[in-house]
Amino acid sequence: MSELRYRQVHLDFHTSEYIPYVANNFVAEEFVETLKKAHVNSITCFARCHHGWLYYPSKNRPDLIHPNLENKNLLLEQIEGCHKNNIKVPIYTTVQWDGYISAHHPEWLSIDENGEFINSQKVPEPHFYYTICLNSNYRQYFKDHLQDIIDVVKSENIDGFFMDILFKVDCNCENCFKQMRLKGLNTESKKDRIYYSTIMLDEFKEEISDFINSRVPNTGIFYNSSHVGPESKKGLDSYTHLELESLPSGGWGYDHFPATMRYSRGLGKDVIGMTGKFHTYWGDFHSLKNKAALEFECFNMLALGAGCSIGDQLHPNGQLSNAAYELIGSVYGKVKEVEKYCVNTKPLSEIGVLTPEEFYAPGDHNLGIHPSLIGAVRMLQELSYQFDIIDSHMDFDKYKLIILPDVINYSPGLEQKLNNYANNGGKVIGTYESLIVKNNKEINLYGNVYVGDSKYDREFVLPNDVIGKDLYKEEYVMYLKGVEIKSVESEVLMQTVKPYFNREGRTFCSHQHAPSSKEYGYPAVTKHHNVIYLSHPIFKIYRKNCPTWCKFMMKDAIENLLGDKLIQHNGPSTLLTSLNEDKETREKVLHVLHYITEKRSEDIYTIEDIIPLHNTEFKVFTGDKKVRSVKKLPELTEVNYSVEEHYISFMIDKIEGHLMLLID
The missing domain is CATH 3.40.50.880 (Class I glutamine amidotransferase (GATase) domain)
Structure with a gap:
C-alpha cells in the first residue's frame, strides 16, 4: 500500500506583518479535534510564508519570526498535536517568492532583458511575486533555512517538505549568464536562457534533496511548480511523490487535472491531487466551494488514481473555520470509506x-x-x-x-x-x-x-x-x-x-x-x-x-x-467512467461520476447541483475471466449481472454523484 495519506489538507498561512495578534487564538487541542472530525489524516503546515516570515522559534534567523506572532511555537505545537493523533504534518516553505527577500536583497532577484525584476504573476504592487534567482547567494540562504527548520523541529518529527514556487524563468542576471557560458549556451537567446533555467532548476532540486536526505532520511520531498508534465521527468529522482496543484476555479479549470493526472500516473511516483476549499483562488478568505464541486474534484482524484489534498488558509488568529472543516469532512468521510479500494490500484487503459x-x-x-x-x-x-x-x-x-x-x-x-x-x-x-x-x-x-x-x-x-x-x-x-x-x-x-x-x-x-x-x-x-x-x-x-x-x-x-471497448453505458455524455485494477487481487474497481460543470459566473466554472441518473445500463469487458460478483462500494451490496460473450451487463437504478463498483 502507498505510504501517502489520501485525506490531506494544504494549510496556507501567508500572513501580512500589518496584521496584529497572529495565532493568538490557536489552541492545539482544538486544532487537532477539528481535523479529526473532518477525517483529515495529513496537513501541510507552514515554516515560512511568501511574505518571508517564519512561524517557528528560529535559531538561525529569530529576526524573521513574524513580528506579531503571539505563539512562537505555532508550527511545533501543530506537529506535536497532530502526531499524537496519527496525523502527518509535512512542512511548507516557499522557494522563489519571498516578500522579505524582495525588499532586502534585490540583488538576489531574477531580472528581464531590460534589467527589471521579473513579476511572474504580472500583477501590480503590492505583492510578493518578484521571482528569486536560485543562482544567487539565496541558494545558501535557503539551505541555511532548511537546516534551521531541521535543528528546531528535529528530524524525527519531520514527515516531509513541501517546497513551493519553482518556475522556469527568463533570467538575465550575471550569475545565470556565467553558468550559461560554461555550458556553451547563448545568453542573447531567450530560448537558451529559458532552457538553461530548466537545467538550473533540476540541479537545484538535486542539491536540495541530497541536503535533506542526508539529514532527514526517508522523508517526503516535493517541489511545486503548479504543473507536472514531460519537462518534469528529468528531475523526478529528486521527488518522493507528486502533488498536482489544480484548483479548477483558480485558473487551472476543470480540464487541467484529468489531462495532467492521466500523464503523471505513468511516471512511477505516487500522486496526490490538490484542489481548494475556496470558491475562487488561494487566499479567498471566508469563501466556501460548493459541496458538489468539492465532491467531484476529490472523487475524480480517486477515480484517476490519486490521493486527495484540499487547500485551505488558516485565519491569522490561528483558528480553523468550522464551516470549512464541516465541508471538508462531509467529503473526506466518504473518501475514508472507500480509500482502501483505491490505494493499491492501477488504471486499465485501452x-x-x-x-x-x-x-x-x-x-x-x-x-x-x-x-x-x-x-x-x-x-x-x-x-x-x-x-x-x-x-x-x-x-x-x-x-x-x-x-x-x-x-x-x-x-x-x-x-x-x-x-x-x-x-x-x-x-x-x-x-x-x-x-x-x-x-x-x-x-x-x-x-x-x-x-x-x-x-x-x-x-x-x-x-x-x-x-x-x-x-x-x-x-x-x-x-x-x-x-x-x-x-x-x-x-x-x-x-x-x-x-x-x-x-x-x-x-x-x-x-x-x-x-x-x-x-x-x-x-x-x-x-x-x-x-x-x-x-x-x-x-x-x-x-x-x-x-x-x-x-x-x-x-x-x-x-x-478497436474491437472490444472496456466500458459501455447508455447514460449521457456527462457520465464519466474510470476502470482500475487492484495490483494484488486483480479485482476491478469501476468509478462512475455524474457532476455537471457550469459557467454561471463571468469568471469561473463550478458545480452546484447533483442531478441523479436512473436505470443506467453498463457493459464491462471481462474477456475470458469469470466474474464472481459485482458489488456497490462501500456497502458491498450485490449487483445482479448477466454474462454476454466477453462482457458482463448490469443496471444501476440510481447514480447520485459518485458510484464505485467492485468487480471480483
Whole structure:
C-alpha cells in the first residue's frame, strides 16, 4: 500500500506583518479535534510564508519570526498535536517568492532583458511575486533555512517538505549568464536562457534533496511548480511523490487535472491531487466551494488514481473555520470509506494519447495544456474510453490504440516507433499536422502525401456509413483550416466538400462562411492498414466550438480500429467512467461520476447541483475471466449481472454523484 495519506489538507498561512495578534487564538487541542472530525489524516503546515516570515522559534534567523506572532511555537505545537493523533504534518516553505527577500536583497532577484525584476504573476504592487534567482547567494540562504527548520523541529518529527514556487524563468542576471557560458549556451537567446533555467532548476532540486536526505532520511520531498508534465521527468529522482496543484476555479479549470493526472500516473511516483476549499483562488478568505464541486474534484482524484489534498488558509488568529472543516469532512468521510479500494490500484487503459506538451519550445511558465489535448481528453471522457496521456518515450505496447492529437511534431524516431507498433498489430489515429513533414512529398505513415495547407479557411465533411454513421448524410462545417492530402496507398473513408470561396477580397456570403459548392475536395479521413488519419484539427475544433459531429467522427474512427471497448453505458455524455485494477487481487474497481460543470459566473466554472441518473445500463469487458460478483462500494451490496460473450451487463437504478463498483 502507498505510504501517502489520501485525506490531506494544504494549510496556507501567508500572513501580512500589518496584521496584529497572529495565532493568538490557536489552541492545539482544538486544532487537532477539528481535523479529526473532518477525517483529515495529513496537513501541510507552514515554516515560512511568501511574505518571508517564519512561524517557528528560529535559531538561525529569530529576526524573521513574524513580528506579531503571539505563539512562537505555532508550527511545533501543530506537529506535536497532530502526531499524537496519527496525523502527518509535512512542512511548507516557499522557494522563489519571498516578500522579505524582495525588499532586502534585490540583488538576489531574477531580472528581464531590460534589467527589471521579473513579476511572474504580472500583477501590480503590492505583492510578493518578484521571482528569486536560485543562482544567487539565496541558494545558501535557503539551505541555511532548511537546516534551521531541521535543528528546531528535529528530524524525527519531520514527515516531509513541501517546497513551493519553482518556475522556469527568463533570467538575465550575471550569475545565470556565467553558468550559461560554461555550458556553451547563448545568453542573447531567450530560448537558451529559458532552457538553461530548466537545467538550473533540476540541479537545484538535486542539491536540495541530497541536503535533506542526508539529514532527514526517508522523508517526503516535493517541489511545486503548479504543473507536472514531460519537462518534469528529468528531475523526478529528486521527488518522493507528486502533488498536482489544480484548483479548477483558480485558473487551472476543470480540464487541467484529468489531462495532467492521466500523464503523471505513468511516471512511477505516487500522486496526490490538490484542489481548494475556496470558491475562487488561494487566499479567498471566508469563501466556501460548493459541496458538489468539492465532491467531484476529490472523487475524480480517486477515480484517476490519486490521493486527495484540499487547500485551505488558516485565519491569522490561528483558528480553523468550522464551516470549512464541516465541508471538508462531509467529503473526506466518504473518501475514508472507500480509500482502501483505491490505494493499491492501477488504471486499465485501452488508448494512449500523445501529449503535445512534449514538443513545446521553451517558453514562459504556463499550465501547459494544449487546446488539442483538452479537446482529446474531453472527447474520450465523453465517449467513455479508458486512456492515458503519454509521451513518445513511454511504452506503446500497453495500449490497443495510440492517438496523435493535431500537433504532434514529426521525428524519424517517433515515426519508426509507430511503424513498428502498427506492424505488430497496434492501431494509430493521427490528426491534422501530427507526424507530418511539410516539405516532404513522400508517402507517410498514413499512406498519404502531404500537399499543403487547405485553400479554404472553412470547408465541409460529408458523412457516410463508415465515418459519421449516426449523422445526417449531408455536409458539416469544419471550423478550422485543415491540410490538403493526396491518398496514395490509403483508403478514403470520408471526403471534404469545398465551399464556393473564402471570405476574402470581394467574395463573401452572409454572416460567416460561404456554403457548400457540392464539389468534392481532398480526403478528410483515410485508412492505411491499422492507421487512420483525419486531415482537420478535430480536437482543437472540439475544444473551441464543441461540434458533436467531430465527436461522432472520432467515435467511428476508433470503433473502426478497436474491437472490444472496456466500458459501455447508455447514460449521457456527462457520465464519466474510470476502470482500475487492484495490483494484488486483480479485482476491478469501476468509478462512475455524474457532476455537471457550469459557467454561471463571468469568471469561473463550478458545480452546484447533483442531478441523479436512473436505470443506467453498463457493459464491462471481462474477456475470458469469470466474474464472481459485482458489488456497490462501500456497502458491498450485490449487483445482479448477466454474462454476454466477453462482457458482463448490469443496471444501476440510481447514480447520485459518485458510484464505485467492485468487480471480483
